[in-house]
Amino acid sequence: MPDPMTSSPASPKTDLRRADINPDFWYPLAWSKDLKRGKTIGRRFGRFPIALVRPEEGSVFALEDRCAHRQVPLSLGKVSGEAVQCCYHGWAYGRSGRCIDVPYLGKGKLPNGVKTYPCREAGGMIFVFPGDASKAESVPLPPLAQVDNPAFKTRHFSPVVKCHYTFLHENLMDMNHQFLHRRQMGQIKARFLGQDAGENFIEARYSFARTGNQQPLAERLIFGKHHDDPTREQPVEEIVSIRTTYPYQSLKIHDKDGDLIMELFSVYVPNTADGMSTQTFGLLSVLRPKTPFLIDLIWPALGIFTHRIFEEDREIMELEQNAWRELGGDHNVEVFPIVRKLRDLLAANGAAPGTDTTAQAEVSREQPADPVVV
Numbered sequence: 001m002p003d004p005m006t007s008s009p010a011s012p013k014t015d016l017r018r019a020d021i022n023p024d025f026w027y028p029l030a031w032s033k034d035l036k037r038g039k040t041i042g043r044r045f046g047r048f049p050i051a052l053v054r055p056e057e058g059s060v061f062a063l064e065d066r067c068a069h070r071q072v073p074l075s076l077g078k079v080s081g082e083a084v085q086c087c088y089h090g091w092a093y094g095r096s097g098r099c100i101d102v103p104y105l106g107k108g109k110l111p112n113g114v115k116t117y118p119c120r121e122a123g124g125m126i127f128v129f130p131g132d133a134s135k136a137e138s139v140p141l142p143p144l145a146q147v148d149n150p151a152f153k154t155r156h157f158s159p160v161v162k163c164h165y166t167f168l169h170e171n172l173m174d175m176n177h178q179f180l181h182r183r184q185m186g187q188i189k190a191r192f193l194g195q196d197a198g199e200n201f202i203e204a205r206y207s208f209a210r211t212g213n214q215q216p217l218a219e220r221l222i223f224g225k226h227h228d229d230p231t232r233e234q235p236v237e238e239i240v241s242i243r244t245t246y247p248y249q250s251l252k253i254h255d256k257d258g259d260l261i262m263e264l265f266s267v268y269v270p271n272t273a274d275g276m277s278t279q280t281f282g283l284l285s286v287l288r289p290k291t292p293f294l295i296d297l298i299w300p301a302l303g304i305f306t307h308r309i310f311e312e313d314r315e316i317m318e319l320e321q322n323a324w325r326e327l328g329g330d331h332n333v334e335v336f337p338i339v340r341k342l343r344d345l346l347a348a349n350g351a352a353p354g355t356d357t358t359a360q361a362e363v364s365r366e367q368p369a370d371p372v373v374v
């Protein structure tokens with residue numbers, strides 16, 4: 001058996017932007033709809049290229065995306081039956097990662113294979129467990145917003161932001177940055193209501209007050225009109241709770257009756273070897289209004305509205321990352337207590353930089369060959 005990928009915790013002195021994401025969790029690497037039957041696609045989890053394979057029959061599986069022969073990506077290969085064949089010389093690998101055929105060799109002399117990763121599908125996503133595979137069974141998948149609840153309509157999104165994944169956690173948790181979105185959302189001010197924290201999570205709760213301008217149309221369609229008294233600052237009635245449960249993040253909005261009206265799930269997956277680019281996988285679930293079809297009418301407007309806001313966030317996070325690069329480290333001056341706690345949480349749950357998997361790759365090549373099945 002291949003050795004599990006091992007990770008050690010980041011030290012408190014580690015620059016947060018150098019701490020690796022902890023691999024001992026389930027991470028989505030692709031949307032299910034993007035991997036058709038009989039196809040394979042290549043994705044990355046940080047330094048690790050991973051081929052996702054949907055065989056002609058059976059469930060999706062995930063392999064190290066390097067052929068054991070000359071290390072070209074298996075994701076460029078051809079799926080035949082329940083195996084993937086490398087595009088170069090046609091070596092074939094099954095879901096266990098073992099090499100099961102070399103077209104020009106006798107069947108008894110097969111070389112060893114490649115690493116395999118635990119793989120599952122849920123909520124329209126393909127999840128992989130990149131870390132110690134022996135832990136995969138005991139680590140649950142995260143709650144995926146309201147993706148299976150018919151009372152909600154769910155939008156999927158997966159933008160890439162060229163920054164370390166920790167910037168994304170900070171950005172969403174820190175609602176004091178509404179100033180950035182003043183052109184999209186009008187002038188609103190966050191009120192911090194309280195927090196909860198534990199070993200692997202932190203939650204901040206806010207309400208918002210509109211301090212000027214009109215409520216934007218998209219927001220009004222989603223939440224209903226707020227009858228603000230123009231003579232004084234009015235709290236709007238929803239409570240926004242943002243929670244990082246490492247390594248996932250959620251944002252929930254409850255109305256004045258305490259009913260959930262919107263839920264966002266997001267997870268941030270490093271997709272380059274240096275960890276300075278991150279693919280978000282997000283699910284945004286919105287409670288369907290009582291009027292049937294209204295949700296479908298407002299859906300495109302909601303998409304444009306959320307896209308514009310996210311583009312502002314993306315631009316600003318990439319500027320933060322550029323400053324980190326130019327200054328050679330993290331010069332963050334954080335004054336907001338909840339964000340300081342969040343940074344501690346991310347550092348404590350992250351992994352020490354540069355987990356070396358060379359040994360693991362070597363071990364995987366020492367696997368005994370399977371009996372021939374093709």
Ligand code: FES
Binds near residue numbers: 067072089
């Ligand atoms: S490089 Fe994959 S079969 Fe030769």
Ligand SMILES: [Fe+2]
Binds near residue numbers: 171
């Ligand atoms: Fe934002």
